[in-house]
Amino acid sequence: MTTIEKTEQTAGESALAAVMSFVFRSVDEVGAALNCALVVMGDKLGYYQSLVDDGPSTPSELAEHTSSDEHYAREWLNSQAAGSFVDYDPDTGRYTLPGAHAVALTDRTSPAYIVGLYQIAFGTMQDASRITEAARTGDGMGWHEHTDDVHTGCEWFFKPSYDAHLVADWLPALGDDAVDKLTSGAHVADIGCGHGASTIVMAEAFPNSTFVGVDSHQESIATARERAQEAGVADRVRFEVSAAEAFGEEKLDFVTTFDCLHDMGDPVGAARQVHNILKPDGVWMIVEPAAGDHVEDNLNPVGRAYYAFSTLLCTPCSLSQDVGLALGTQAGPARIRDVVTTAGFSGFELASQTPFNNVFAVRP
Numbered sequence: 001m002t003t004i005e006k007t008e009q010t011a012g013e014s015a016l017a018a019v020m021s022f023v024f025r026s027v028d029e030v031g032a033a034l035n036c037a038l039v040v041m042g043d044k045l046g047y048y049q050s051l052v053d054d055g056p057s058t059p060s061e062l063a064e065h066t067s068s069d070e071h072y073a074r075e076w077l078n079s080q081a082a083g084s085f086v087d088y089d090p091d092t093g094r095y096t097l098p099g100a101h102a103v104a105l106t107d108r109t110s111p112a113y114i115v116g117l118y119q120i121a122f123g124t125m126q127d128a129s130r131i132t133e134a135a136r137t138g139d140g141m142g143w144h145e146h147t148d149d150v151h152t153g154c155e156w157f158f159k160p161s162y163d164a165h166l167v168a169d170w171l172p173a174l175g176d177d178a179v180d181k182l183t184s185g186a187h188v189a190d191i192g193c194g195h196g197a198s199t200i201v202m203a204e205a206f207p208n209s210t211f212v213g214v215d216s217h218q219e220s221i222a223t224a225r226e227r228a229q230e231a232g233v234a235d236r237v238r239f240e241v242s243a244a245e246a247f248g249e250e251k252l253d254f255v256t257t258f259d260c261l262h263d264m265g266d267p268v269g270a271a272r273q274v275h276n277i278l279k280p281d282g283v284w285m286i287v288e289p290a291a292g293d294h295v296e297d298n299l300n301p302v303g304r305a306y307y308a309f310s311t312l313l314c315t316p317c318s319l320s321q322d323v324g325l326a327l328g329t330q331a332g333p334a335r336i337r338d339v340v341t342t343a344g345f346s347g348f349e350l351a352s353q354t355p356f357n358n359v360f361a362v363r364p
Helices: 003-044 047-053 059-066 070-082 099-106 115-125 128-137 148-173 176-184 197-205 218-231 267-277 301-319 332-342
Strands: 087-089 094-096 187-191 210-215 237-241 252-258 278-289 347-353 357-363
Touching (some): 003 070, 003 099, 003 115, 047 059, 047 070, 047 099, 059 070, 070 087, 070 094, 115 301, 128 301, 148 197, 148 218, 148 278, 148 347, 148 357, 187 197, 187 267, 197 210, 197 252, 252 267, 267 332, 278 332, 332 347, 332 357
Parallel strands (some): 210 237, 252 278
Antiparallel strands (some): 087 094, 278 357, 347 357
């Protein structure tokens, strides 16, 4: 074989190796995609919690502990072991949920709790075929048209971050005036409140303040009212069904929007309305998904997940509404600044960040 032939053979083998490497990566991707449904299944059937409460278990033991079928428990455990979510001991035939994984998969009080992310992804994928057709025409799909897995998953993905950071980190980052007003007694609107997680966290922390949560999704508002009753803050919190740009209220000391401005069809119109209802010395806190201003800033695991949600969930949501600006889930600080300054605000700063969120302080 000549040198040229050897070179061509090596190049061909290298190309084939690259193809097969991508093929096996794709197999792993499919397993990861299917695991969204399996994590939600494990949560709803109590499999993860049982592995915490009852310890390492065989499939028959897990099925008995959770009053489920052993065949499903067996295959579910094996899938979780193959994905390194649980550990398998071939000598005992038992499966163990590692402690660090247990925190992320069972402890709803932990900022590491991640099941909500799987649930919202699972719910989002159920409508992927409809989004594919919408992409041909530029049509949208409203938030209210998705399954409850999207709505509940959204609540439980973001709530742990709100519990961990909202009062302890984000509000102090806005400056002393915001916390002082909330402590002494402020009138607050939480626009795009969903199930009310953010509203209730603030109400629990600042008993002298009053809050109104606003969302265009009637079913979410009904859930928020239930959550407020359960938390014992319904006397200081009310929830209303309204579009952000149509919400009318007396002059407010403080306005918040949590992970929803990019979903709005007319975020500039919503920002103008905030400008109208906010007192001259008030503060608007905008919490948005973590993002940089350039595509290359977001080519990382968090950006990948958010771009996927943007394609299948957030952009269709915006396009289903009037104006349909479709900022996208990875809008970045520059685009958010453009929205609020176009609406008449003059003060804008990035006040705080987490791996999942940017927090902006906006003043008239």
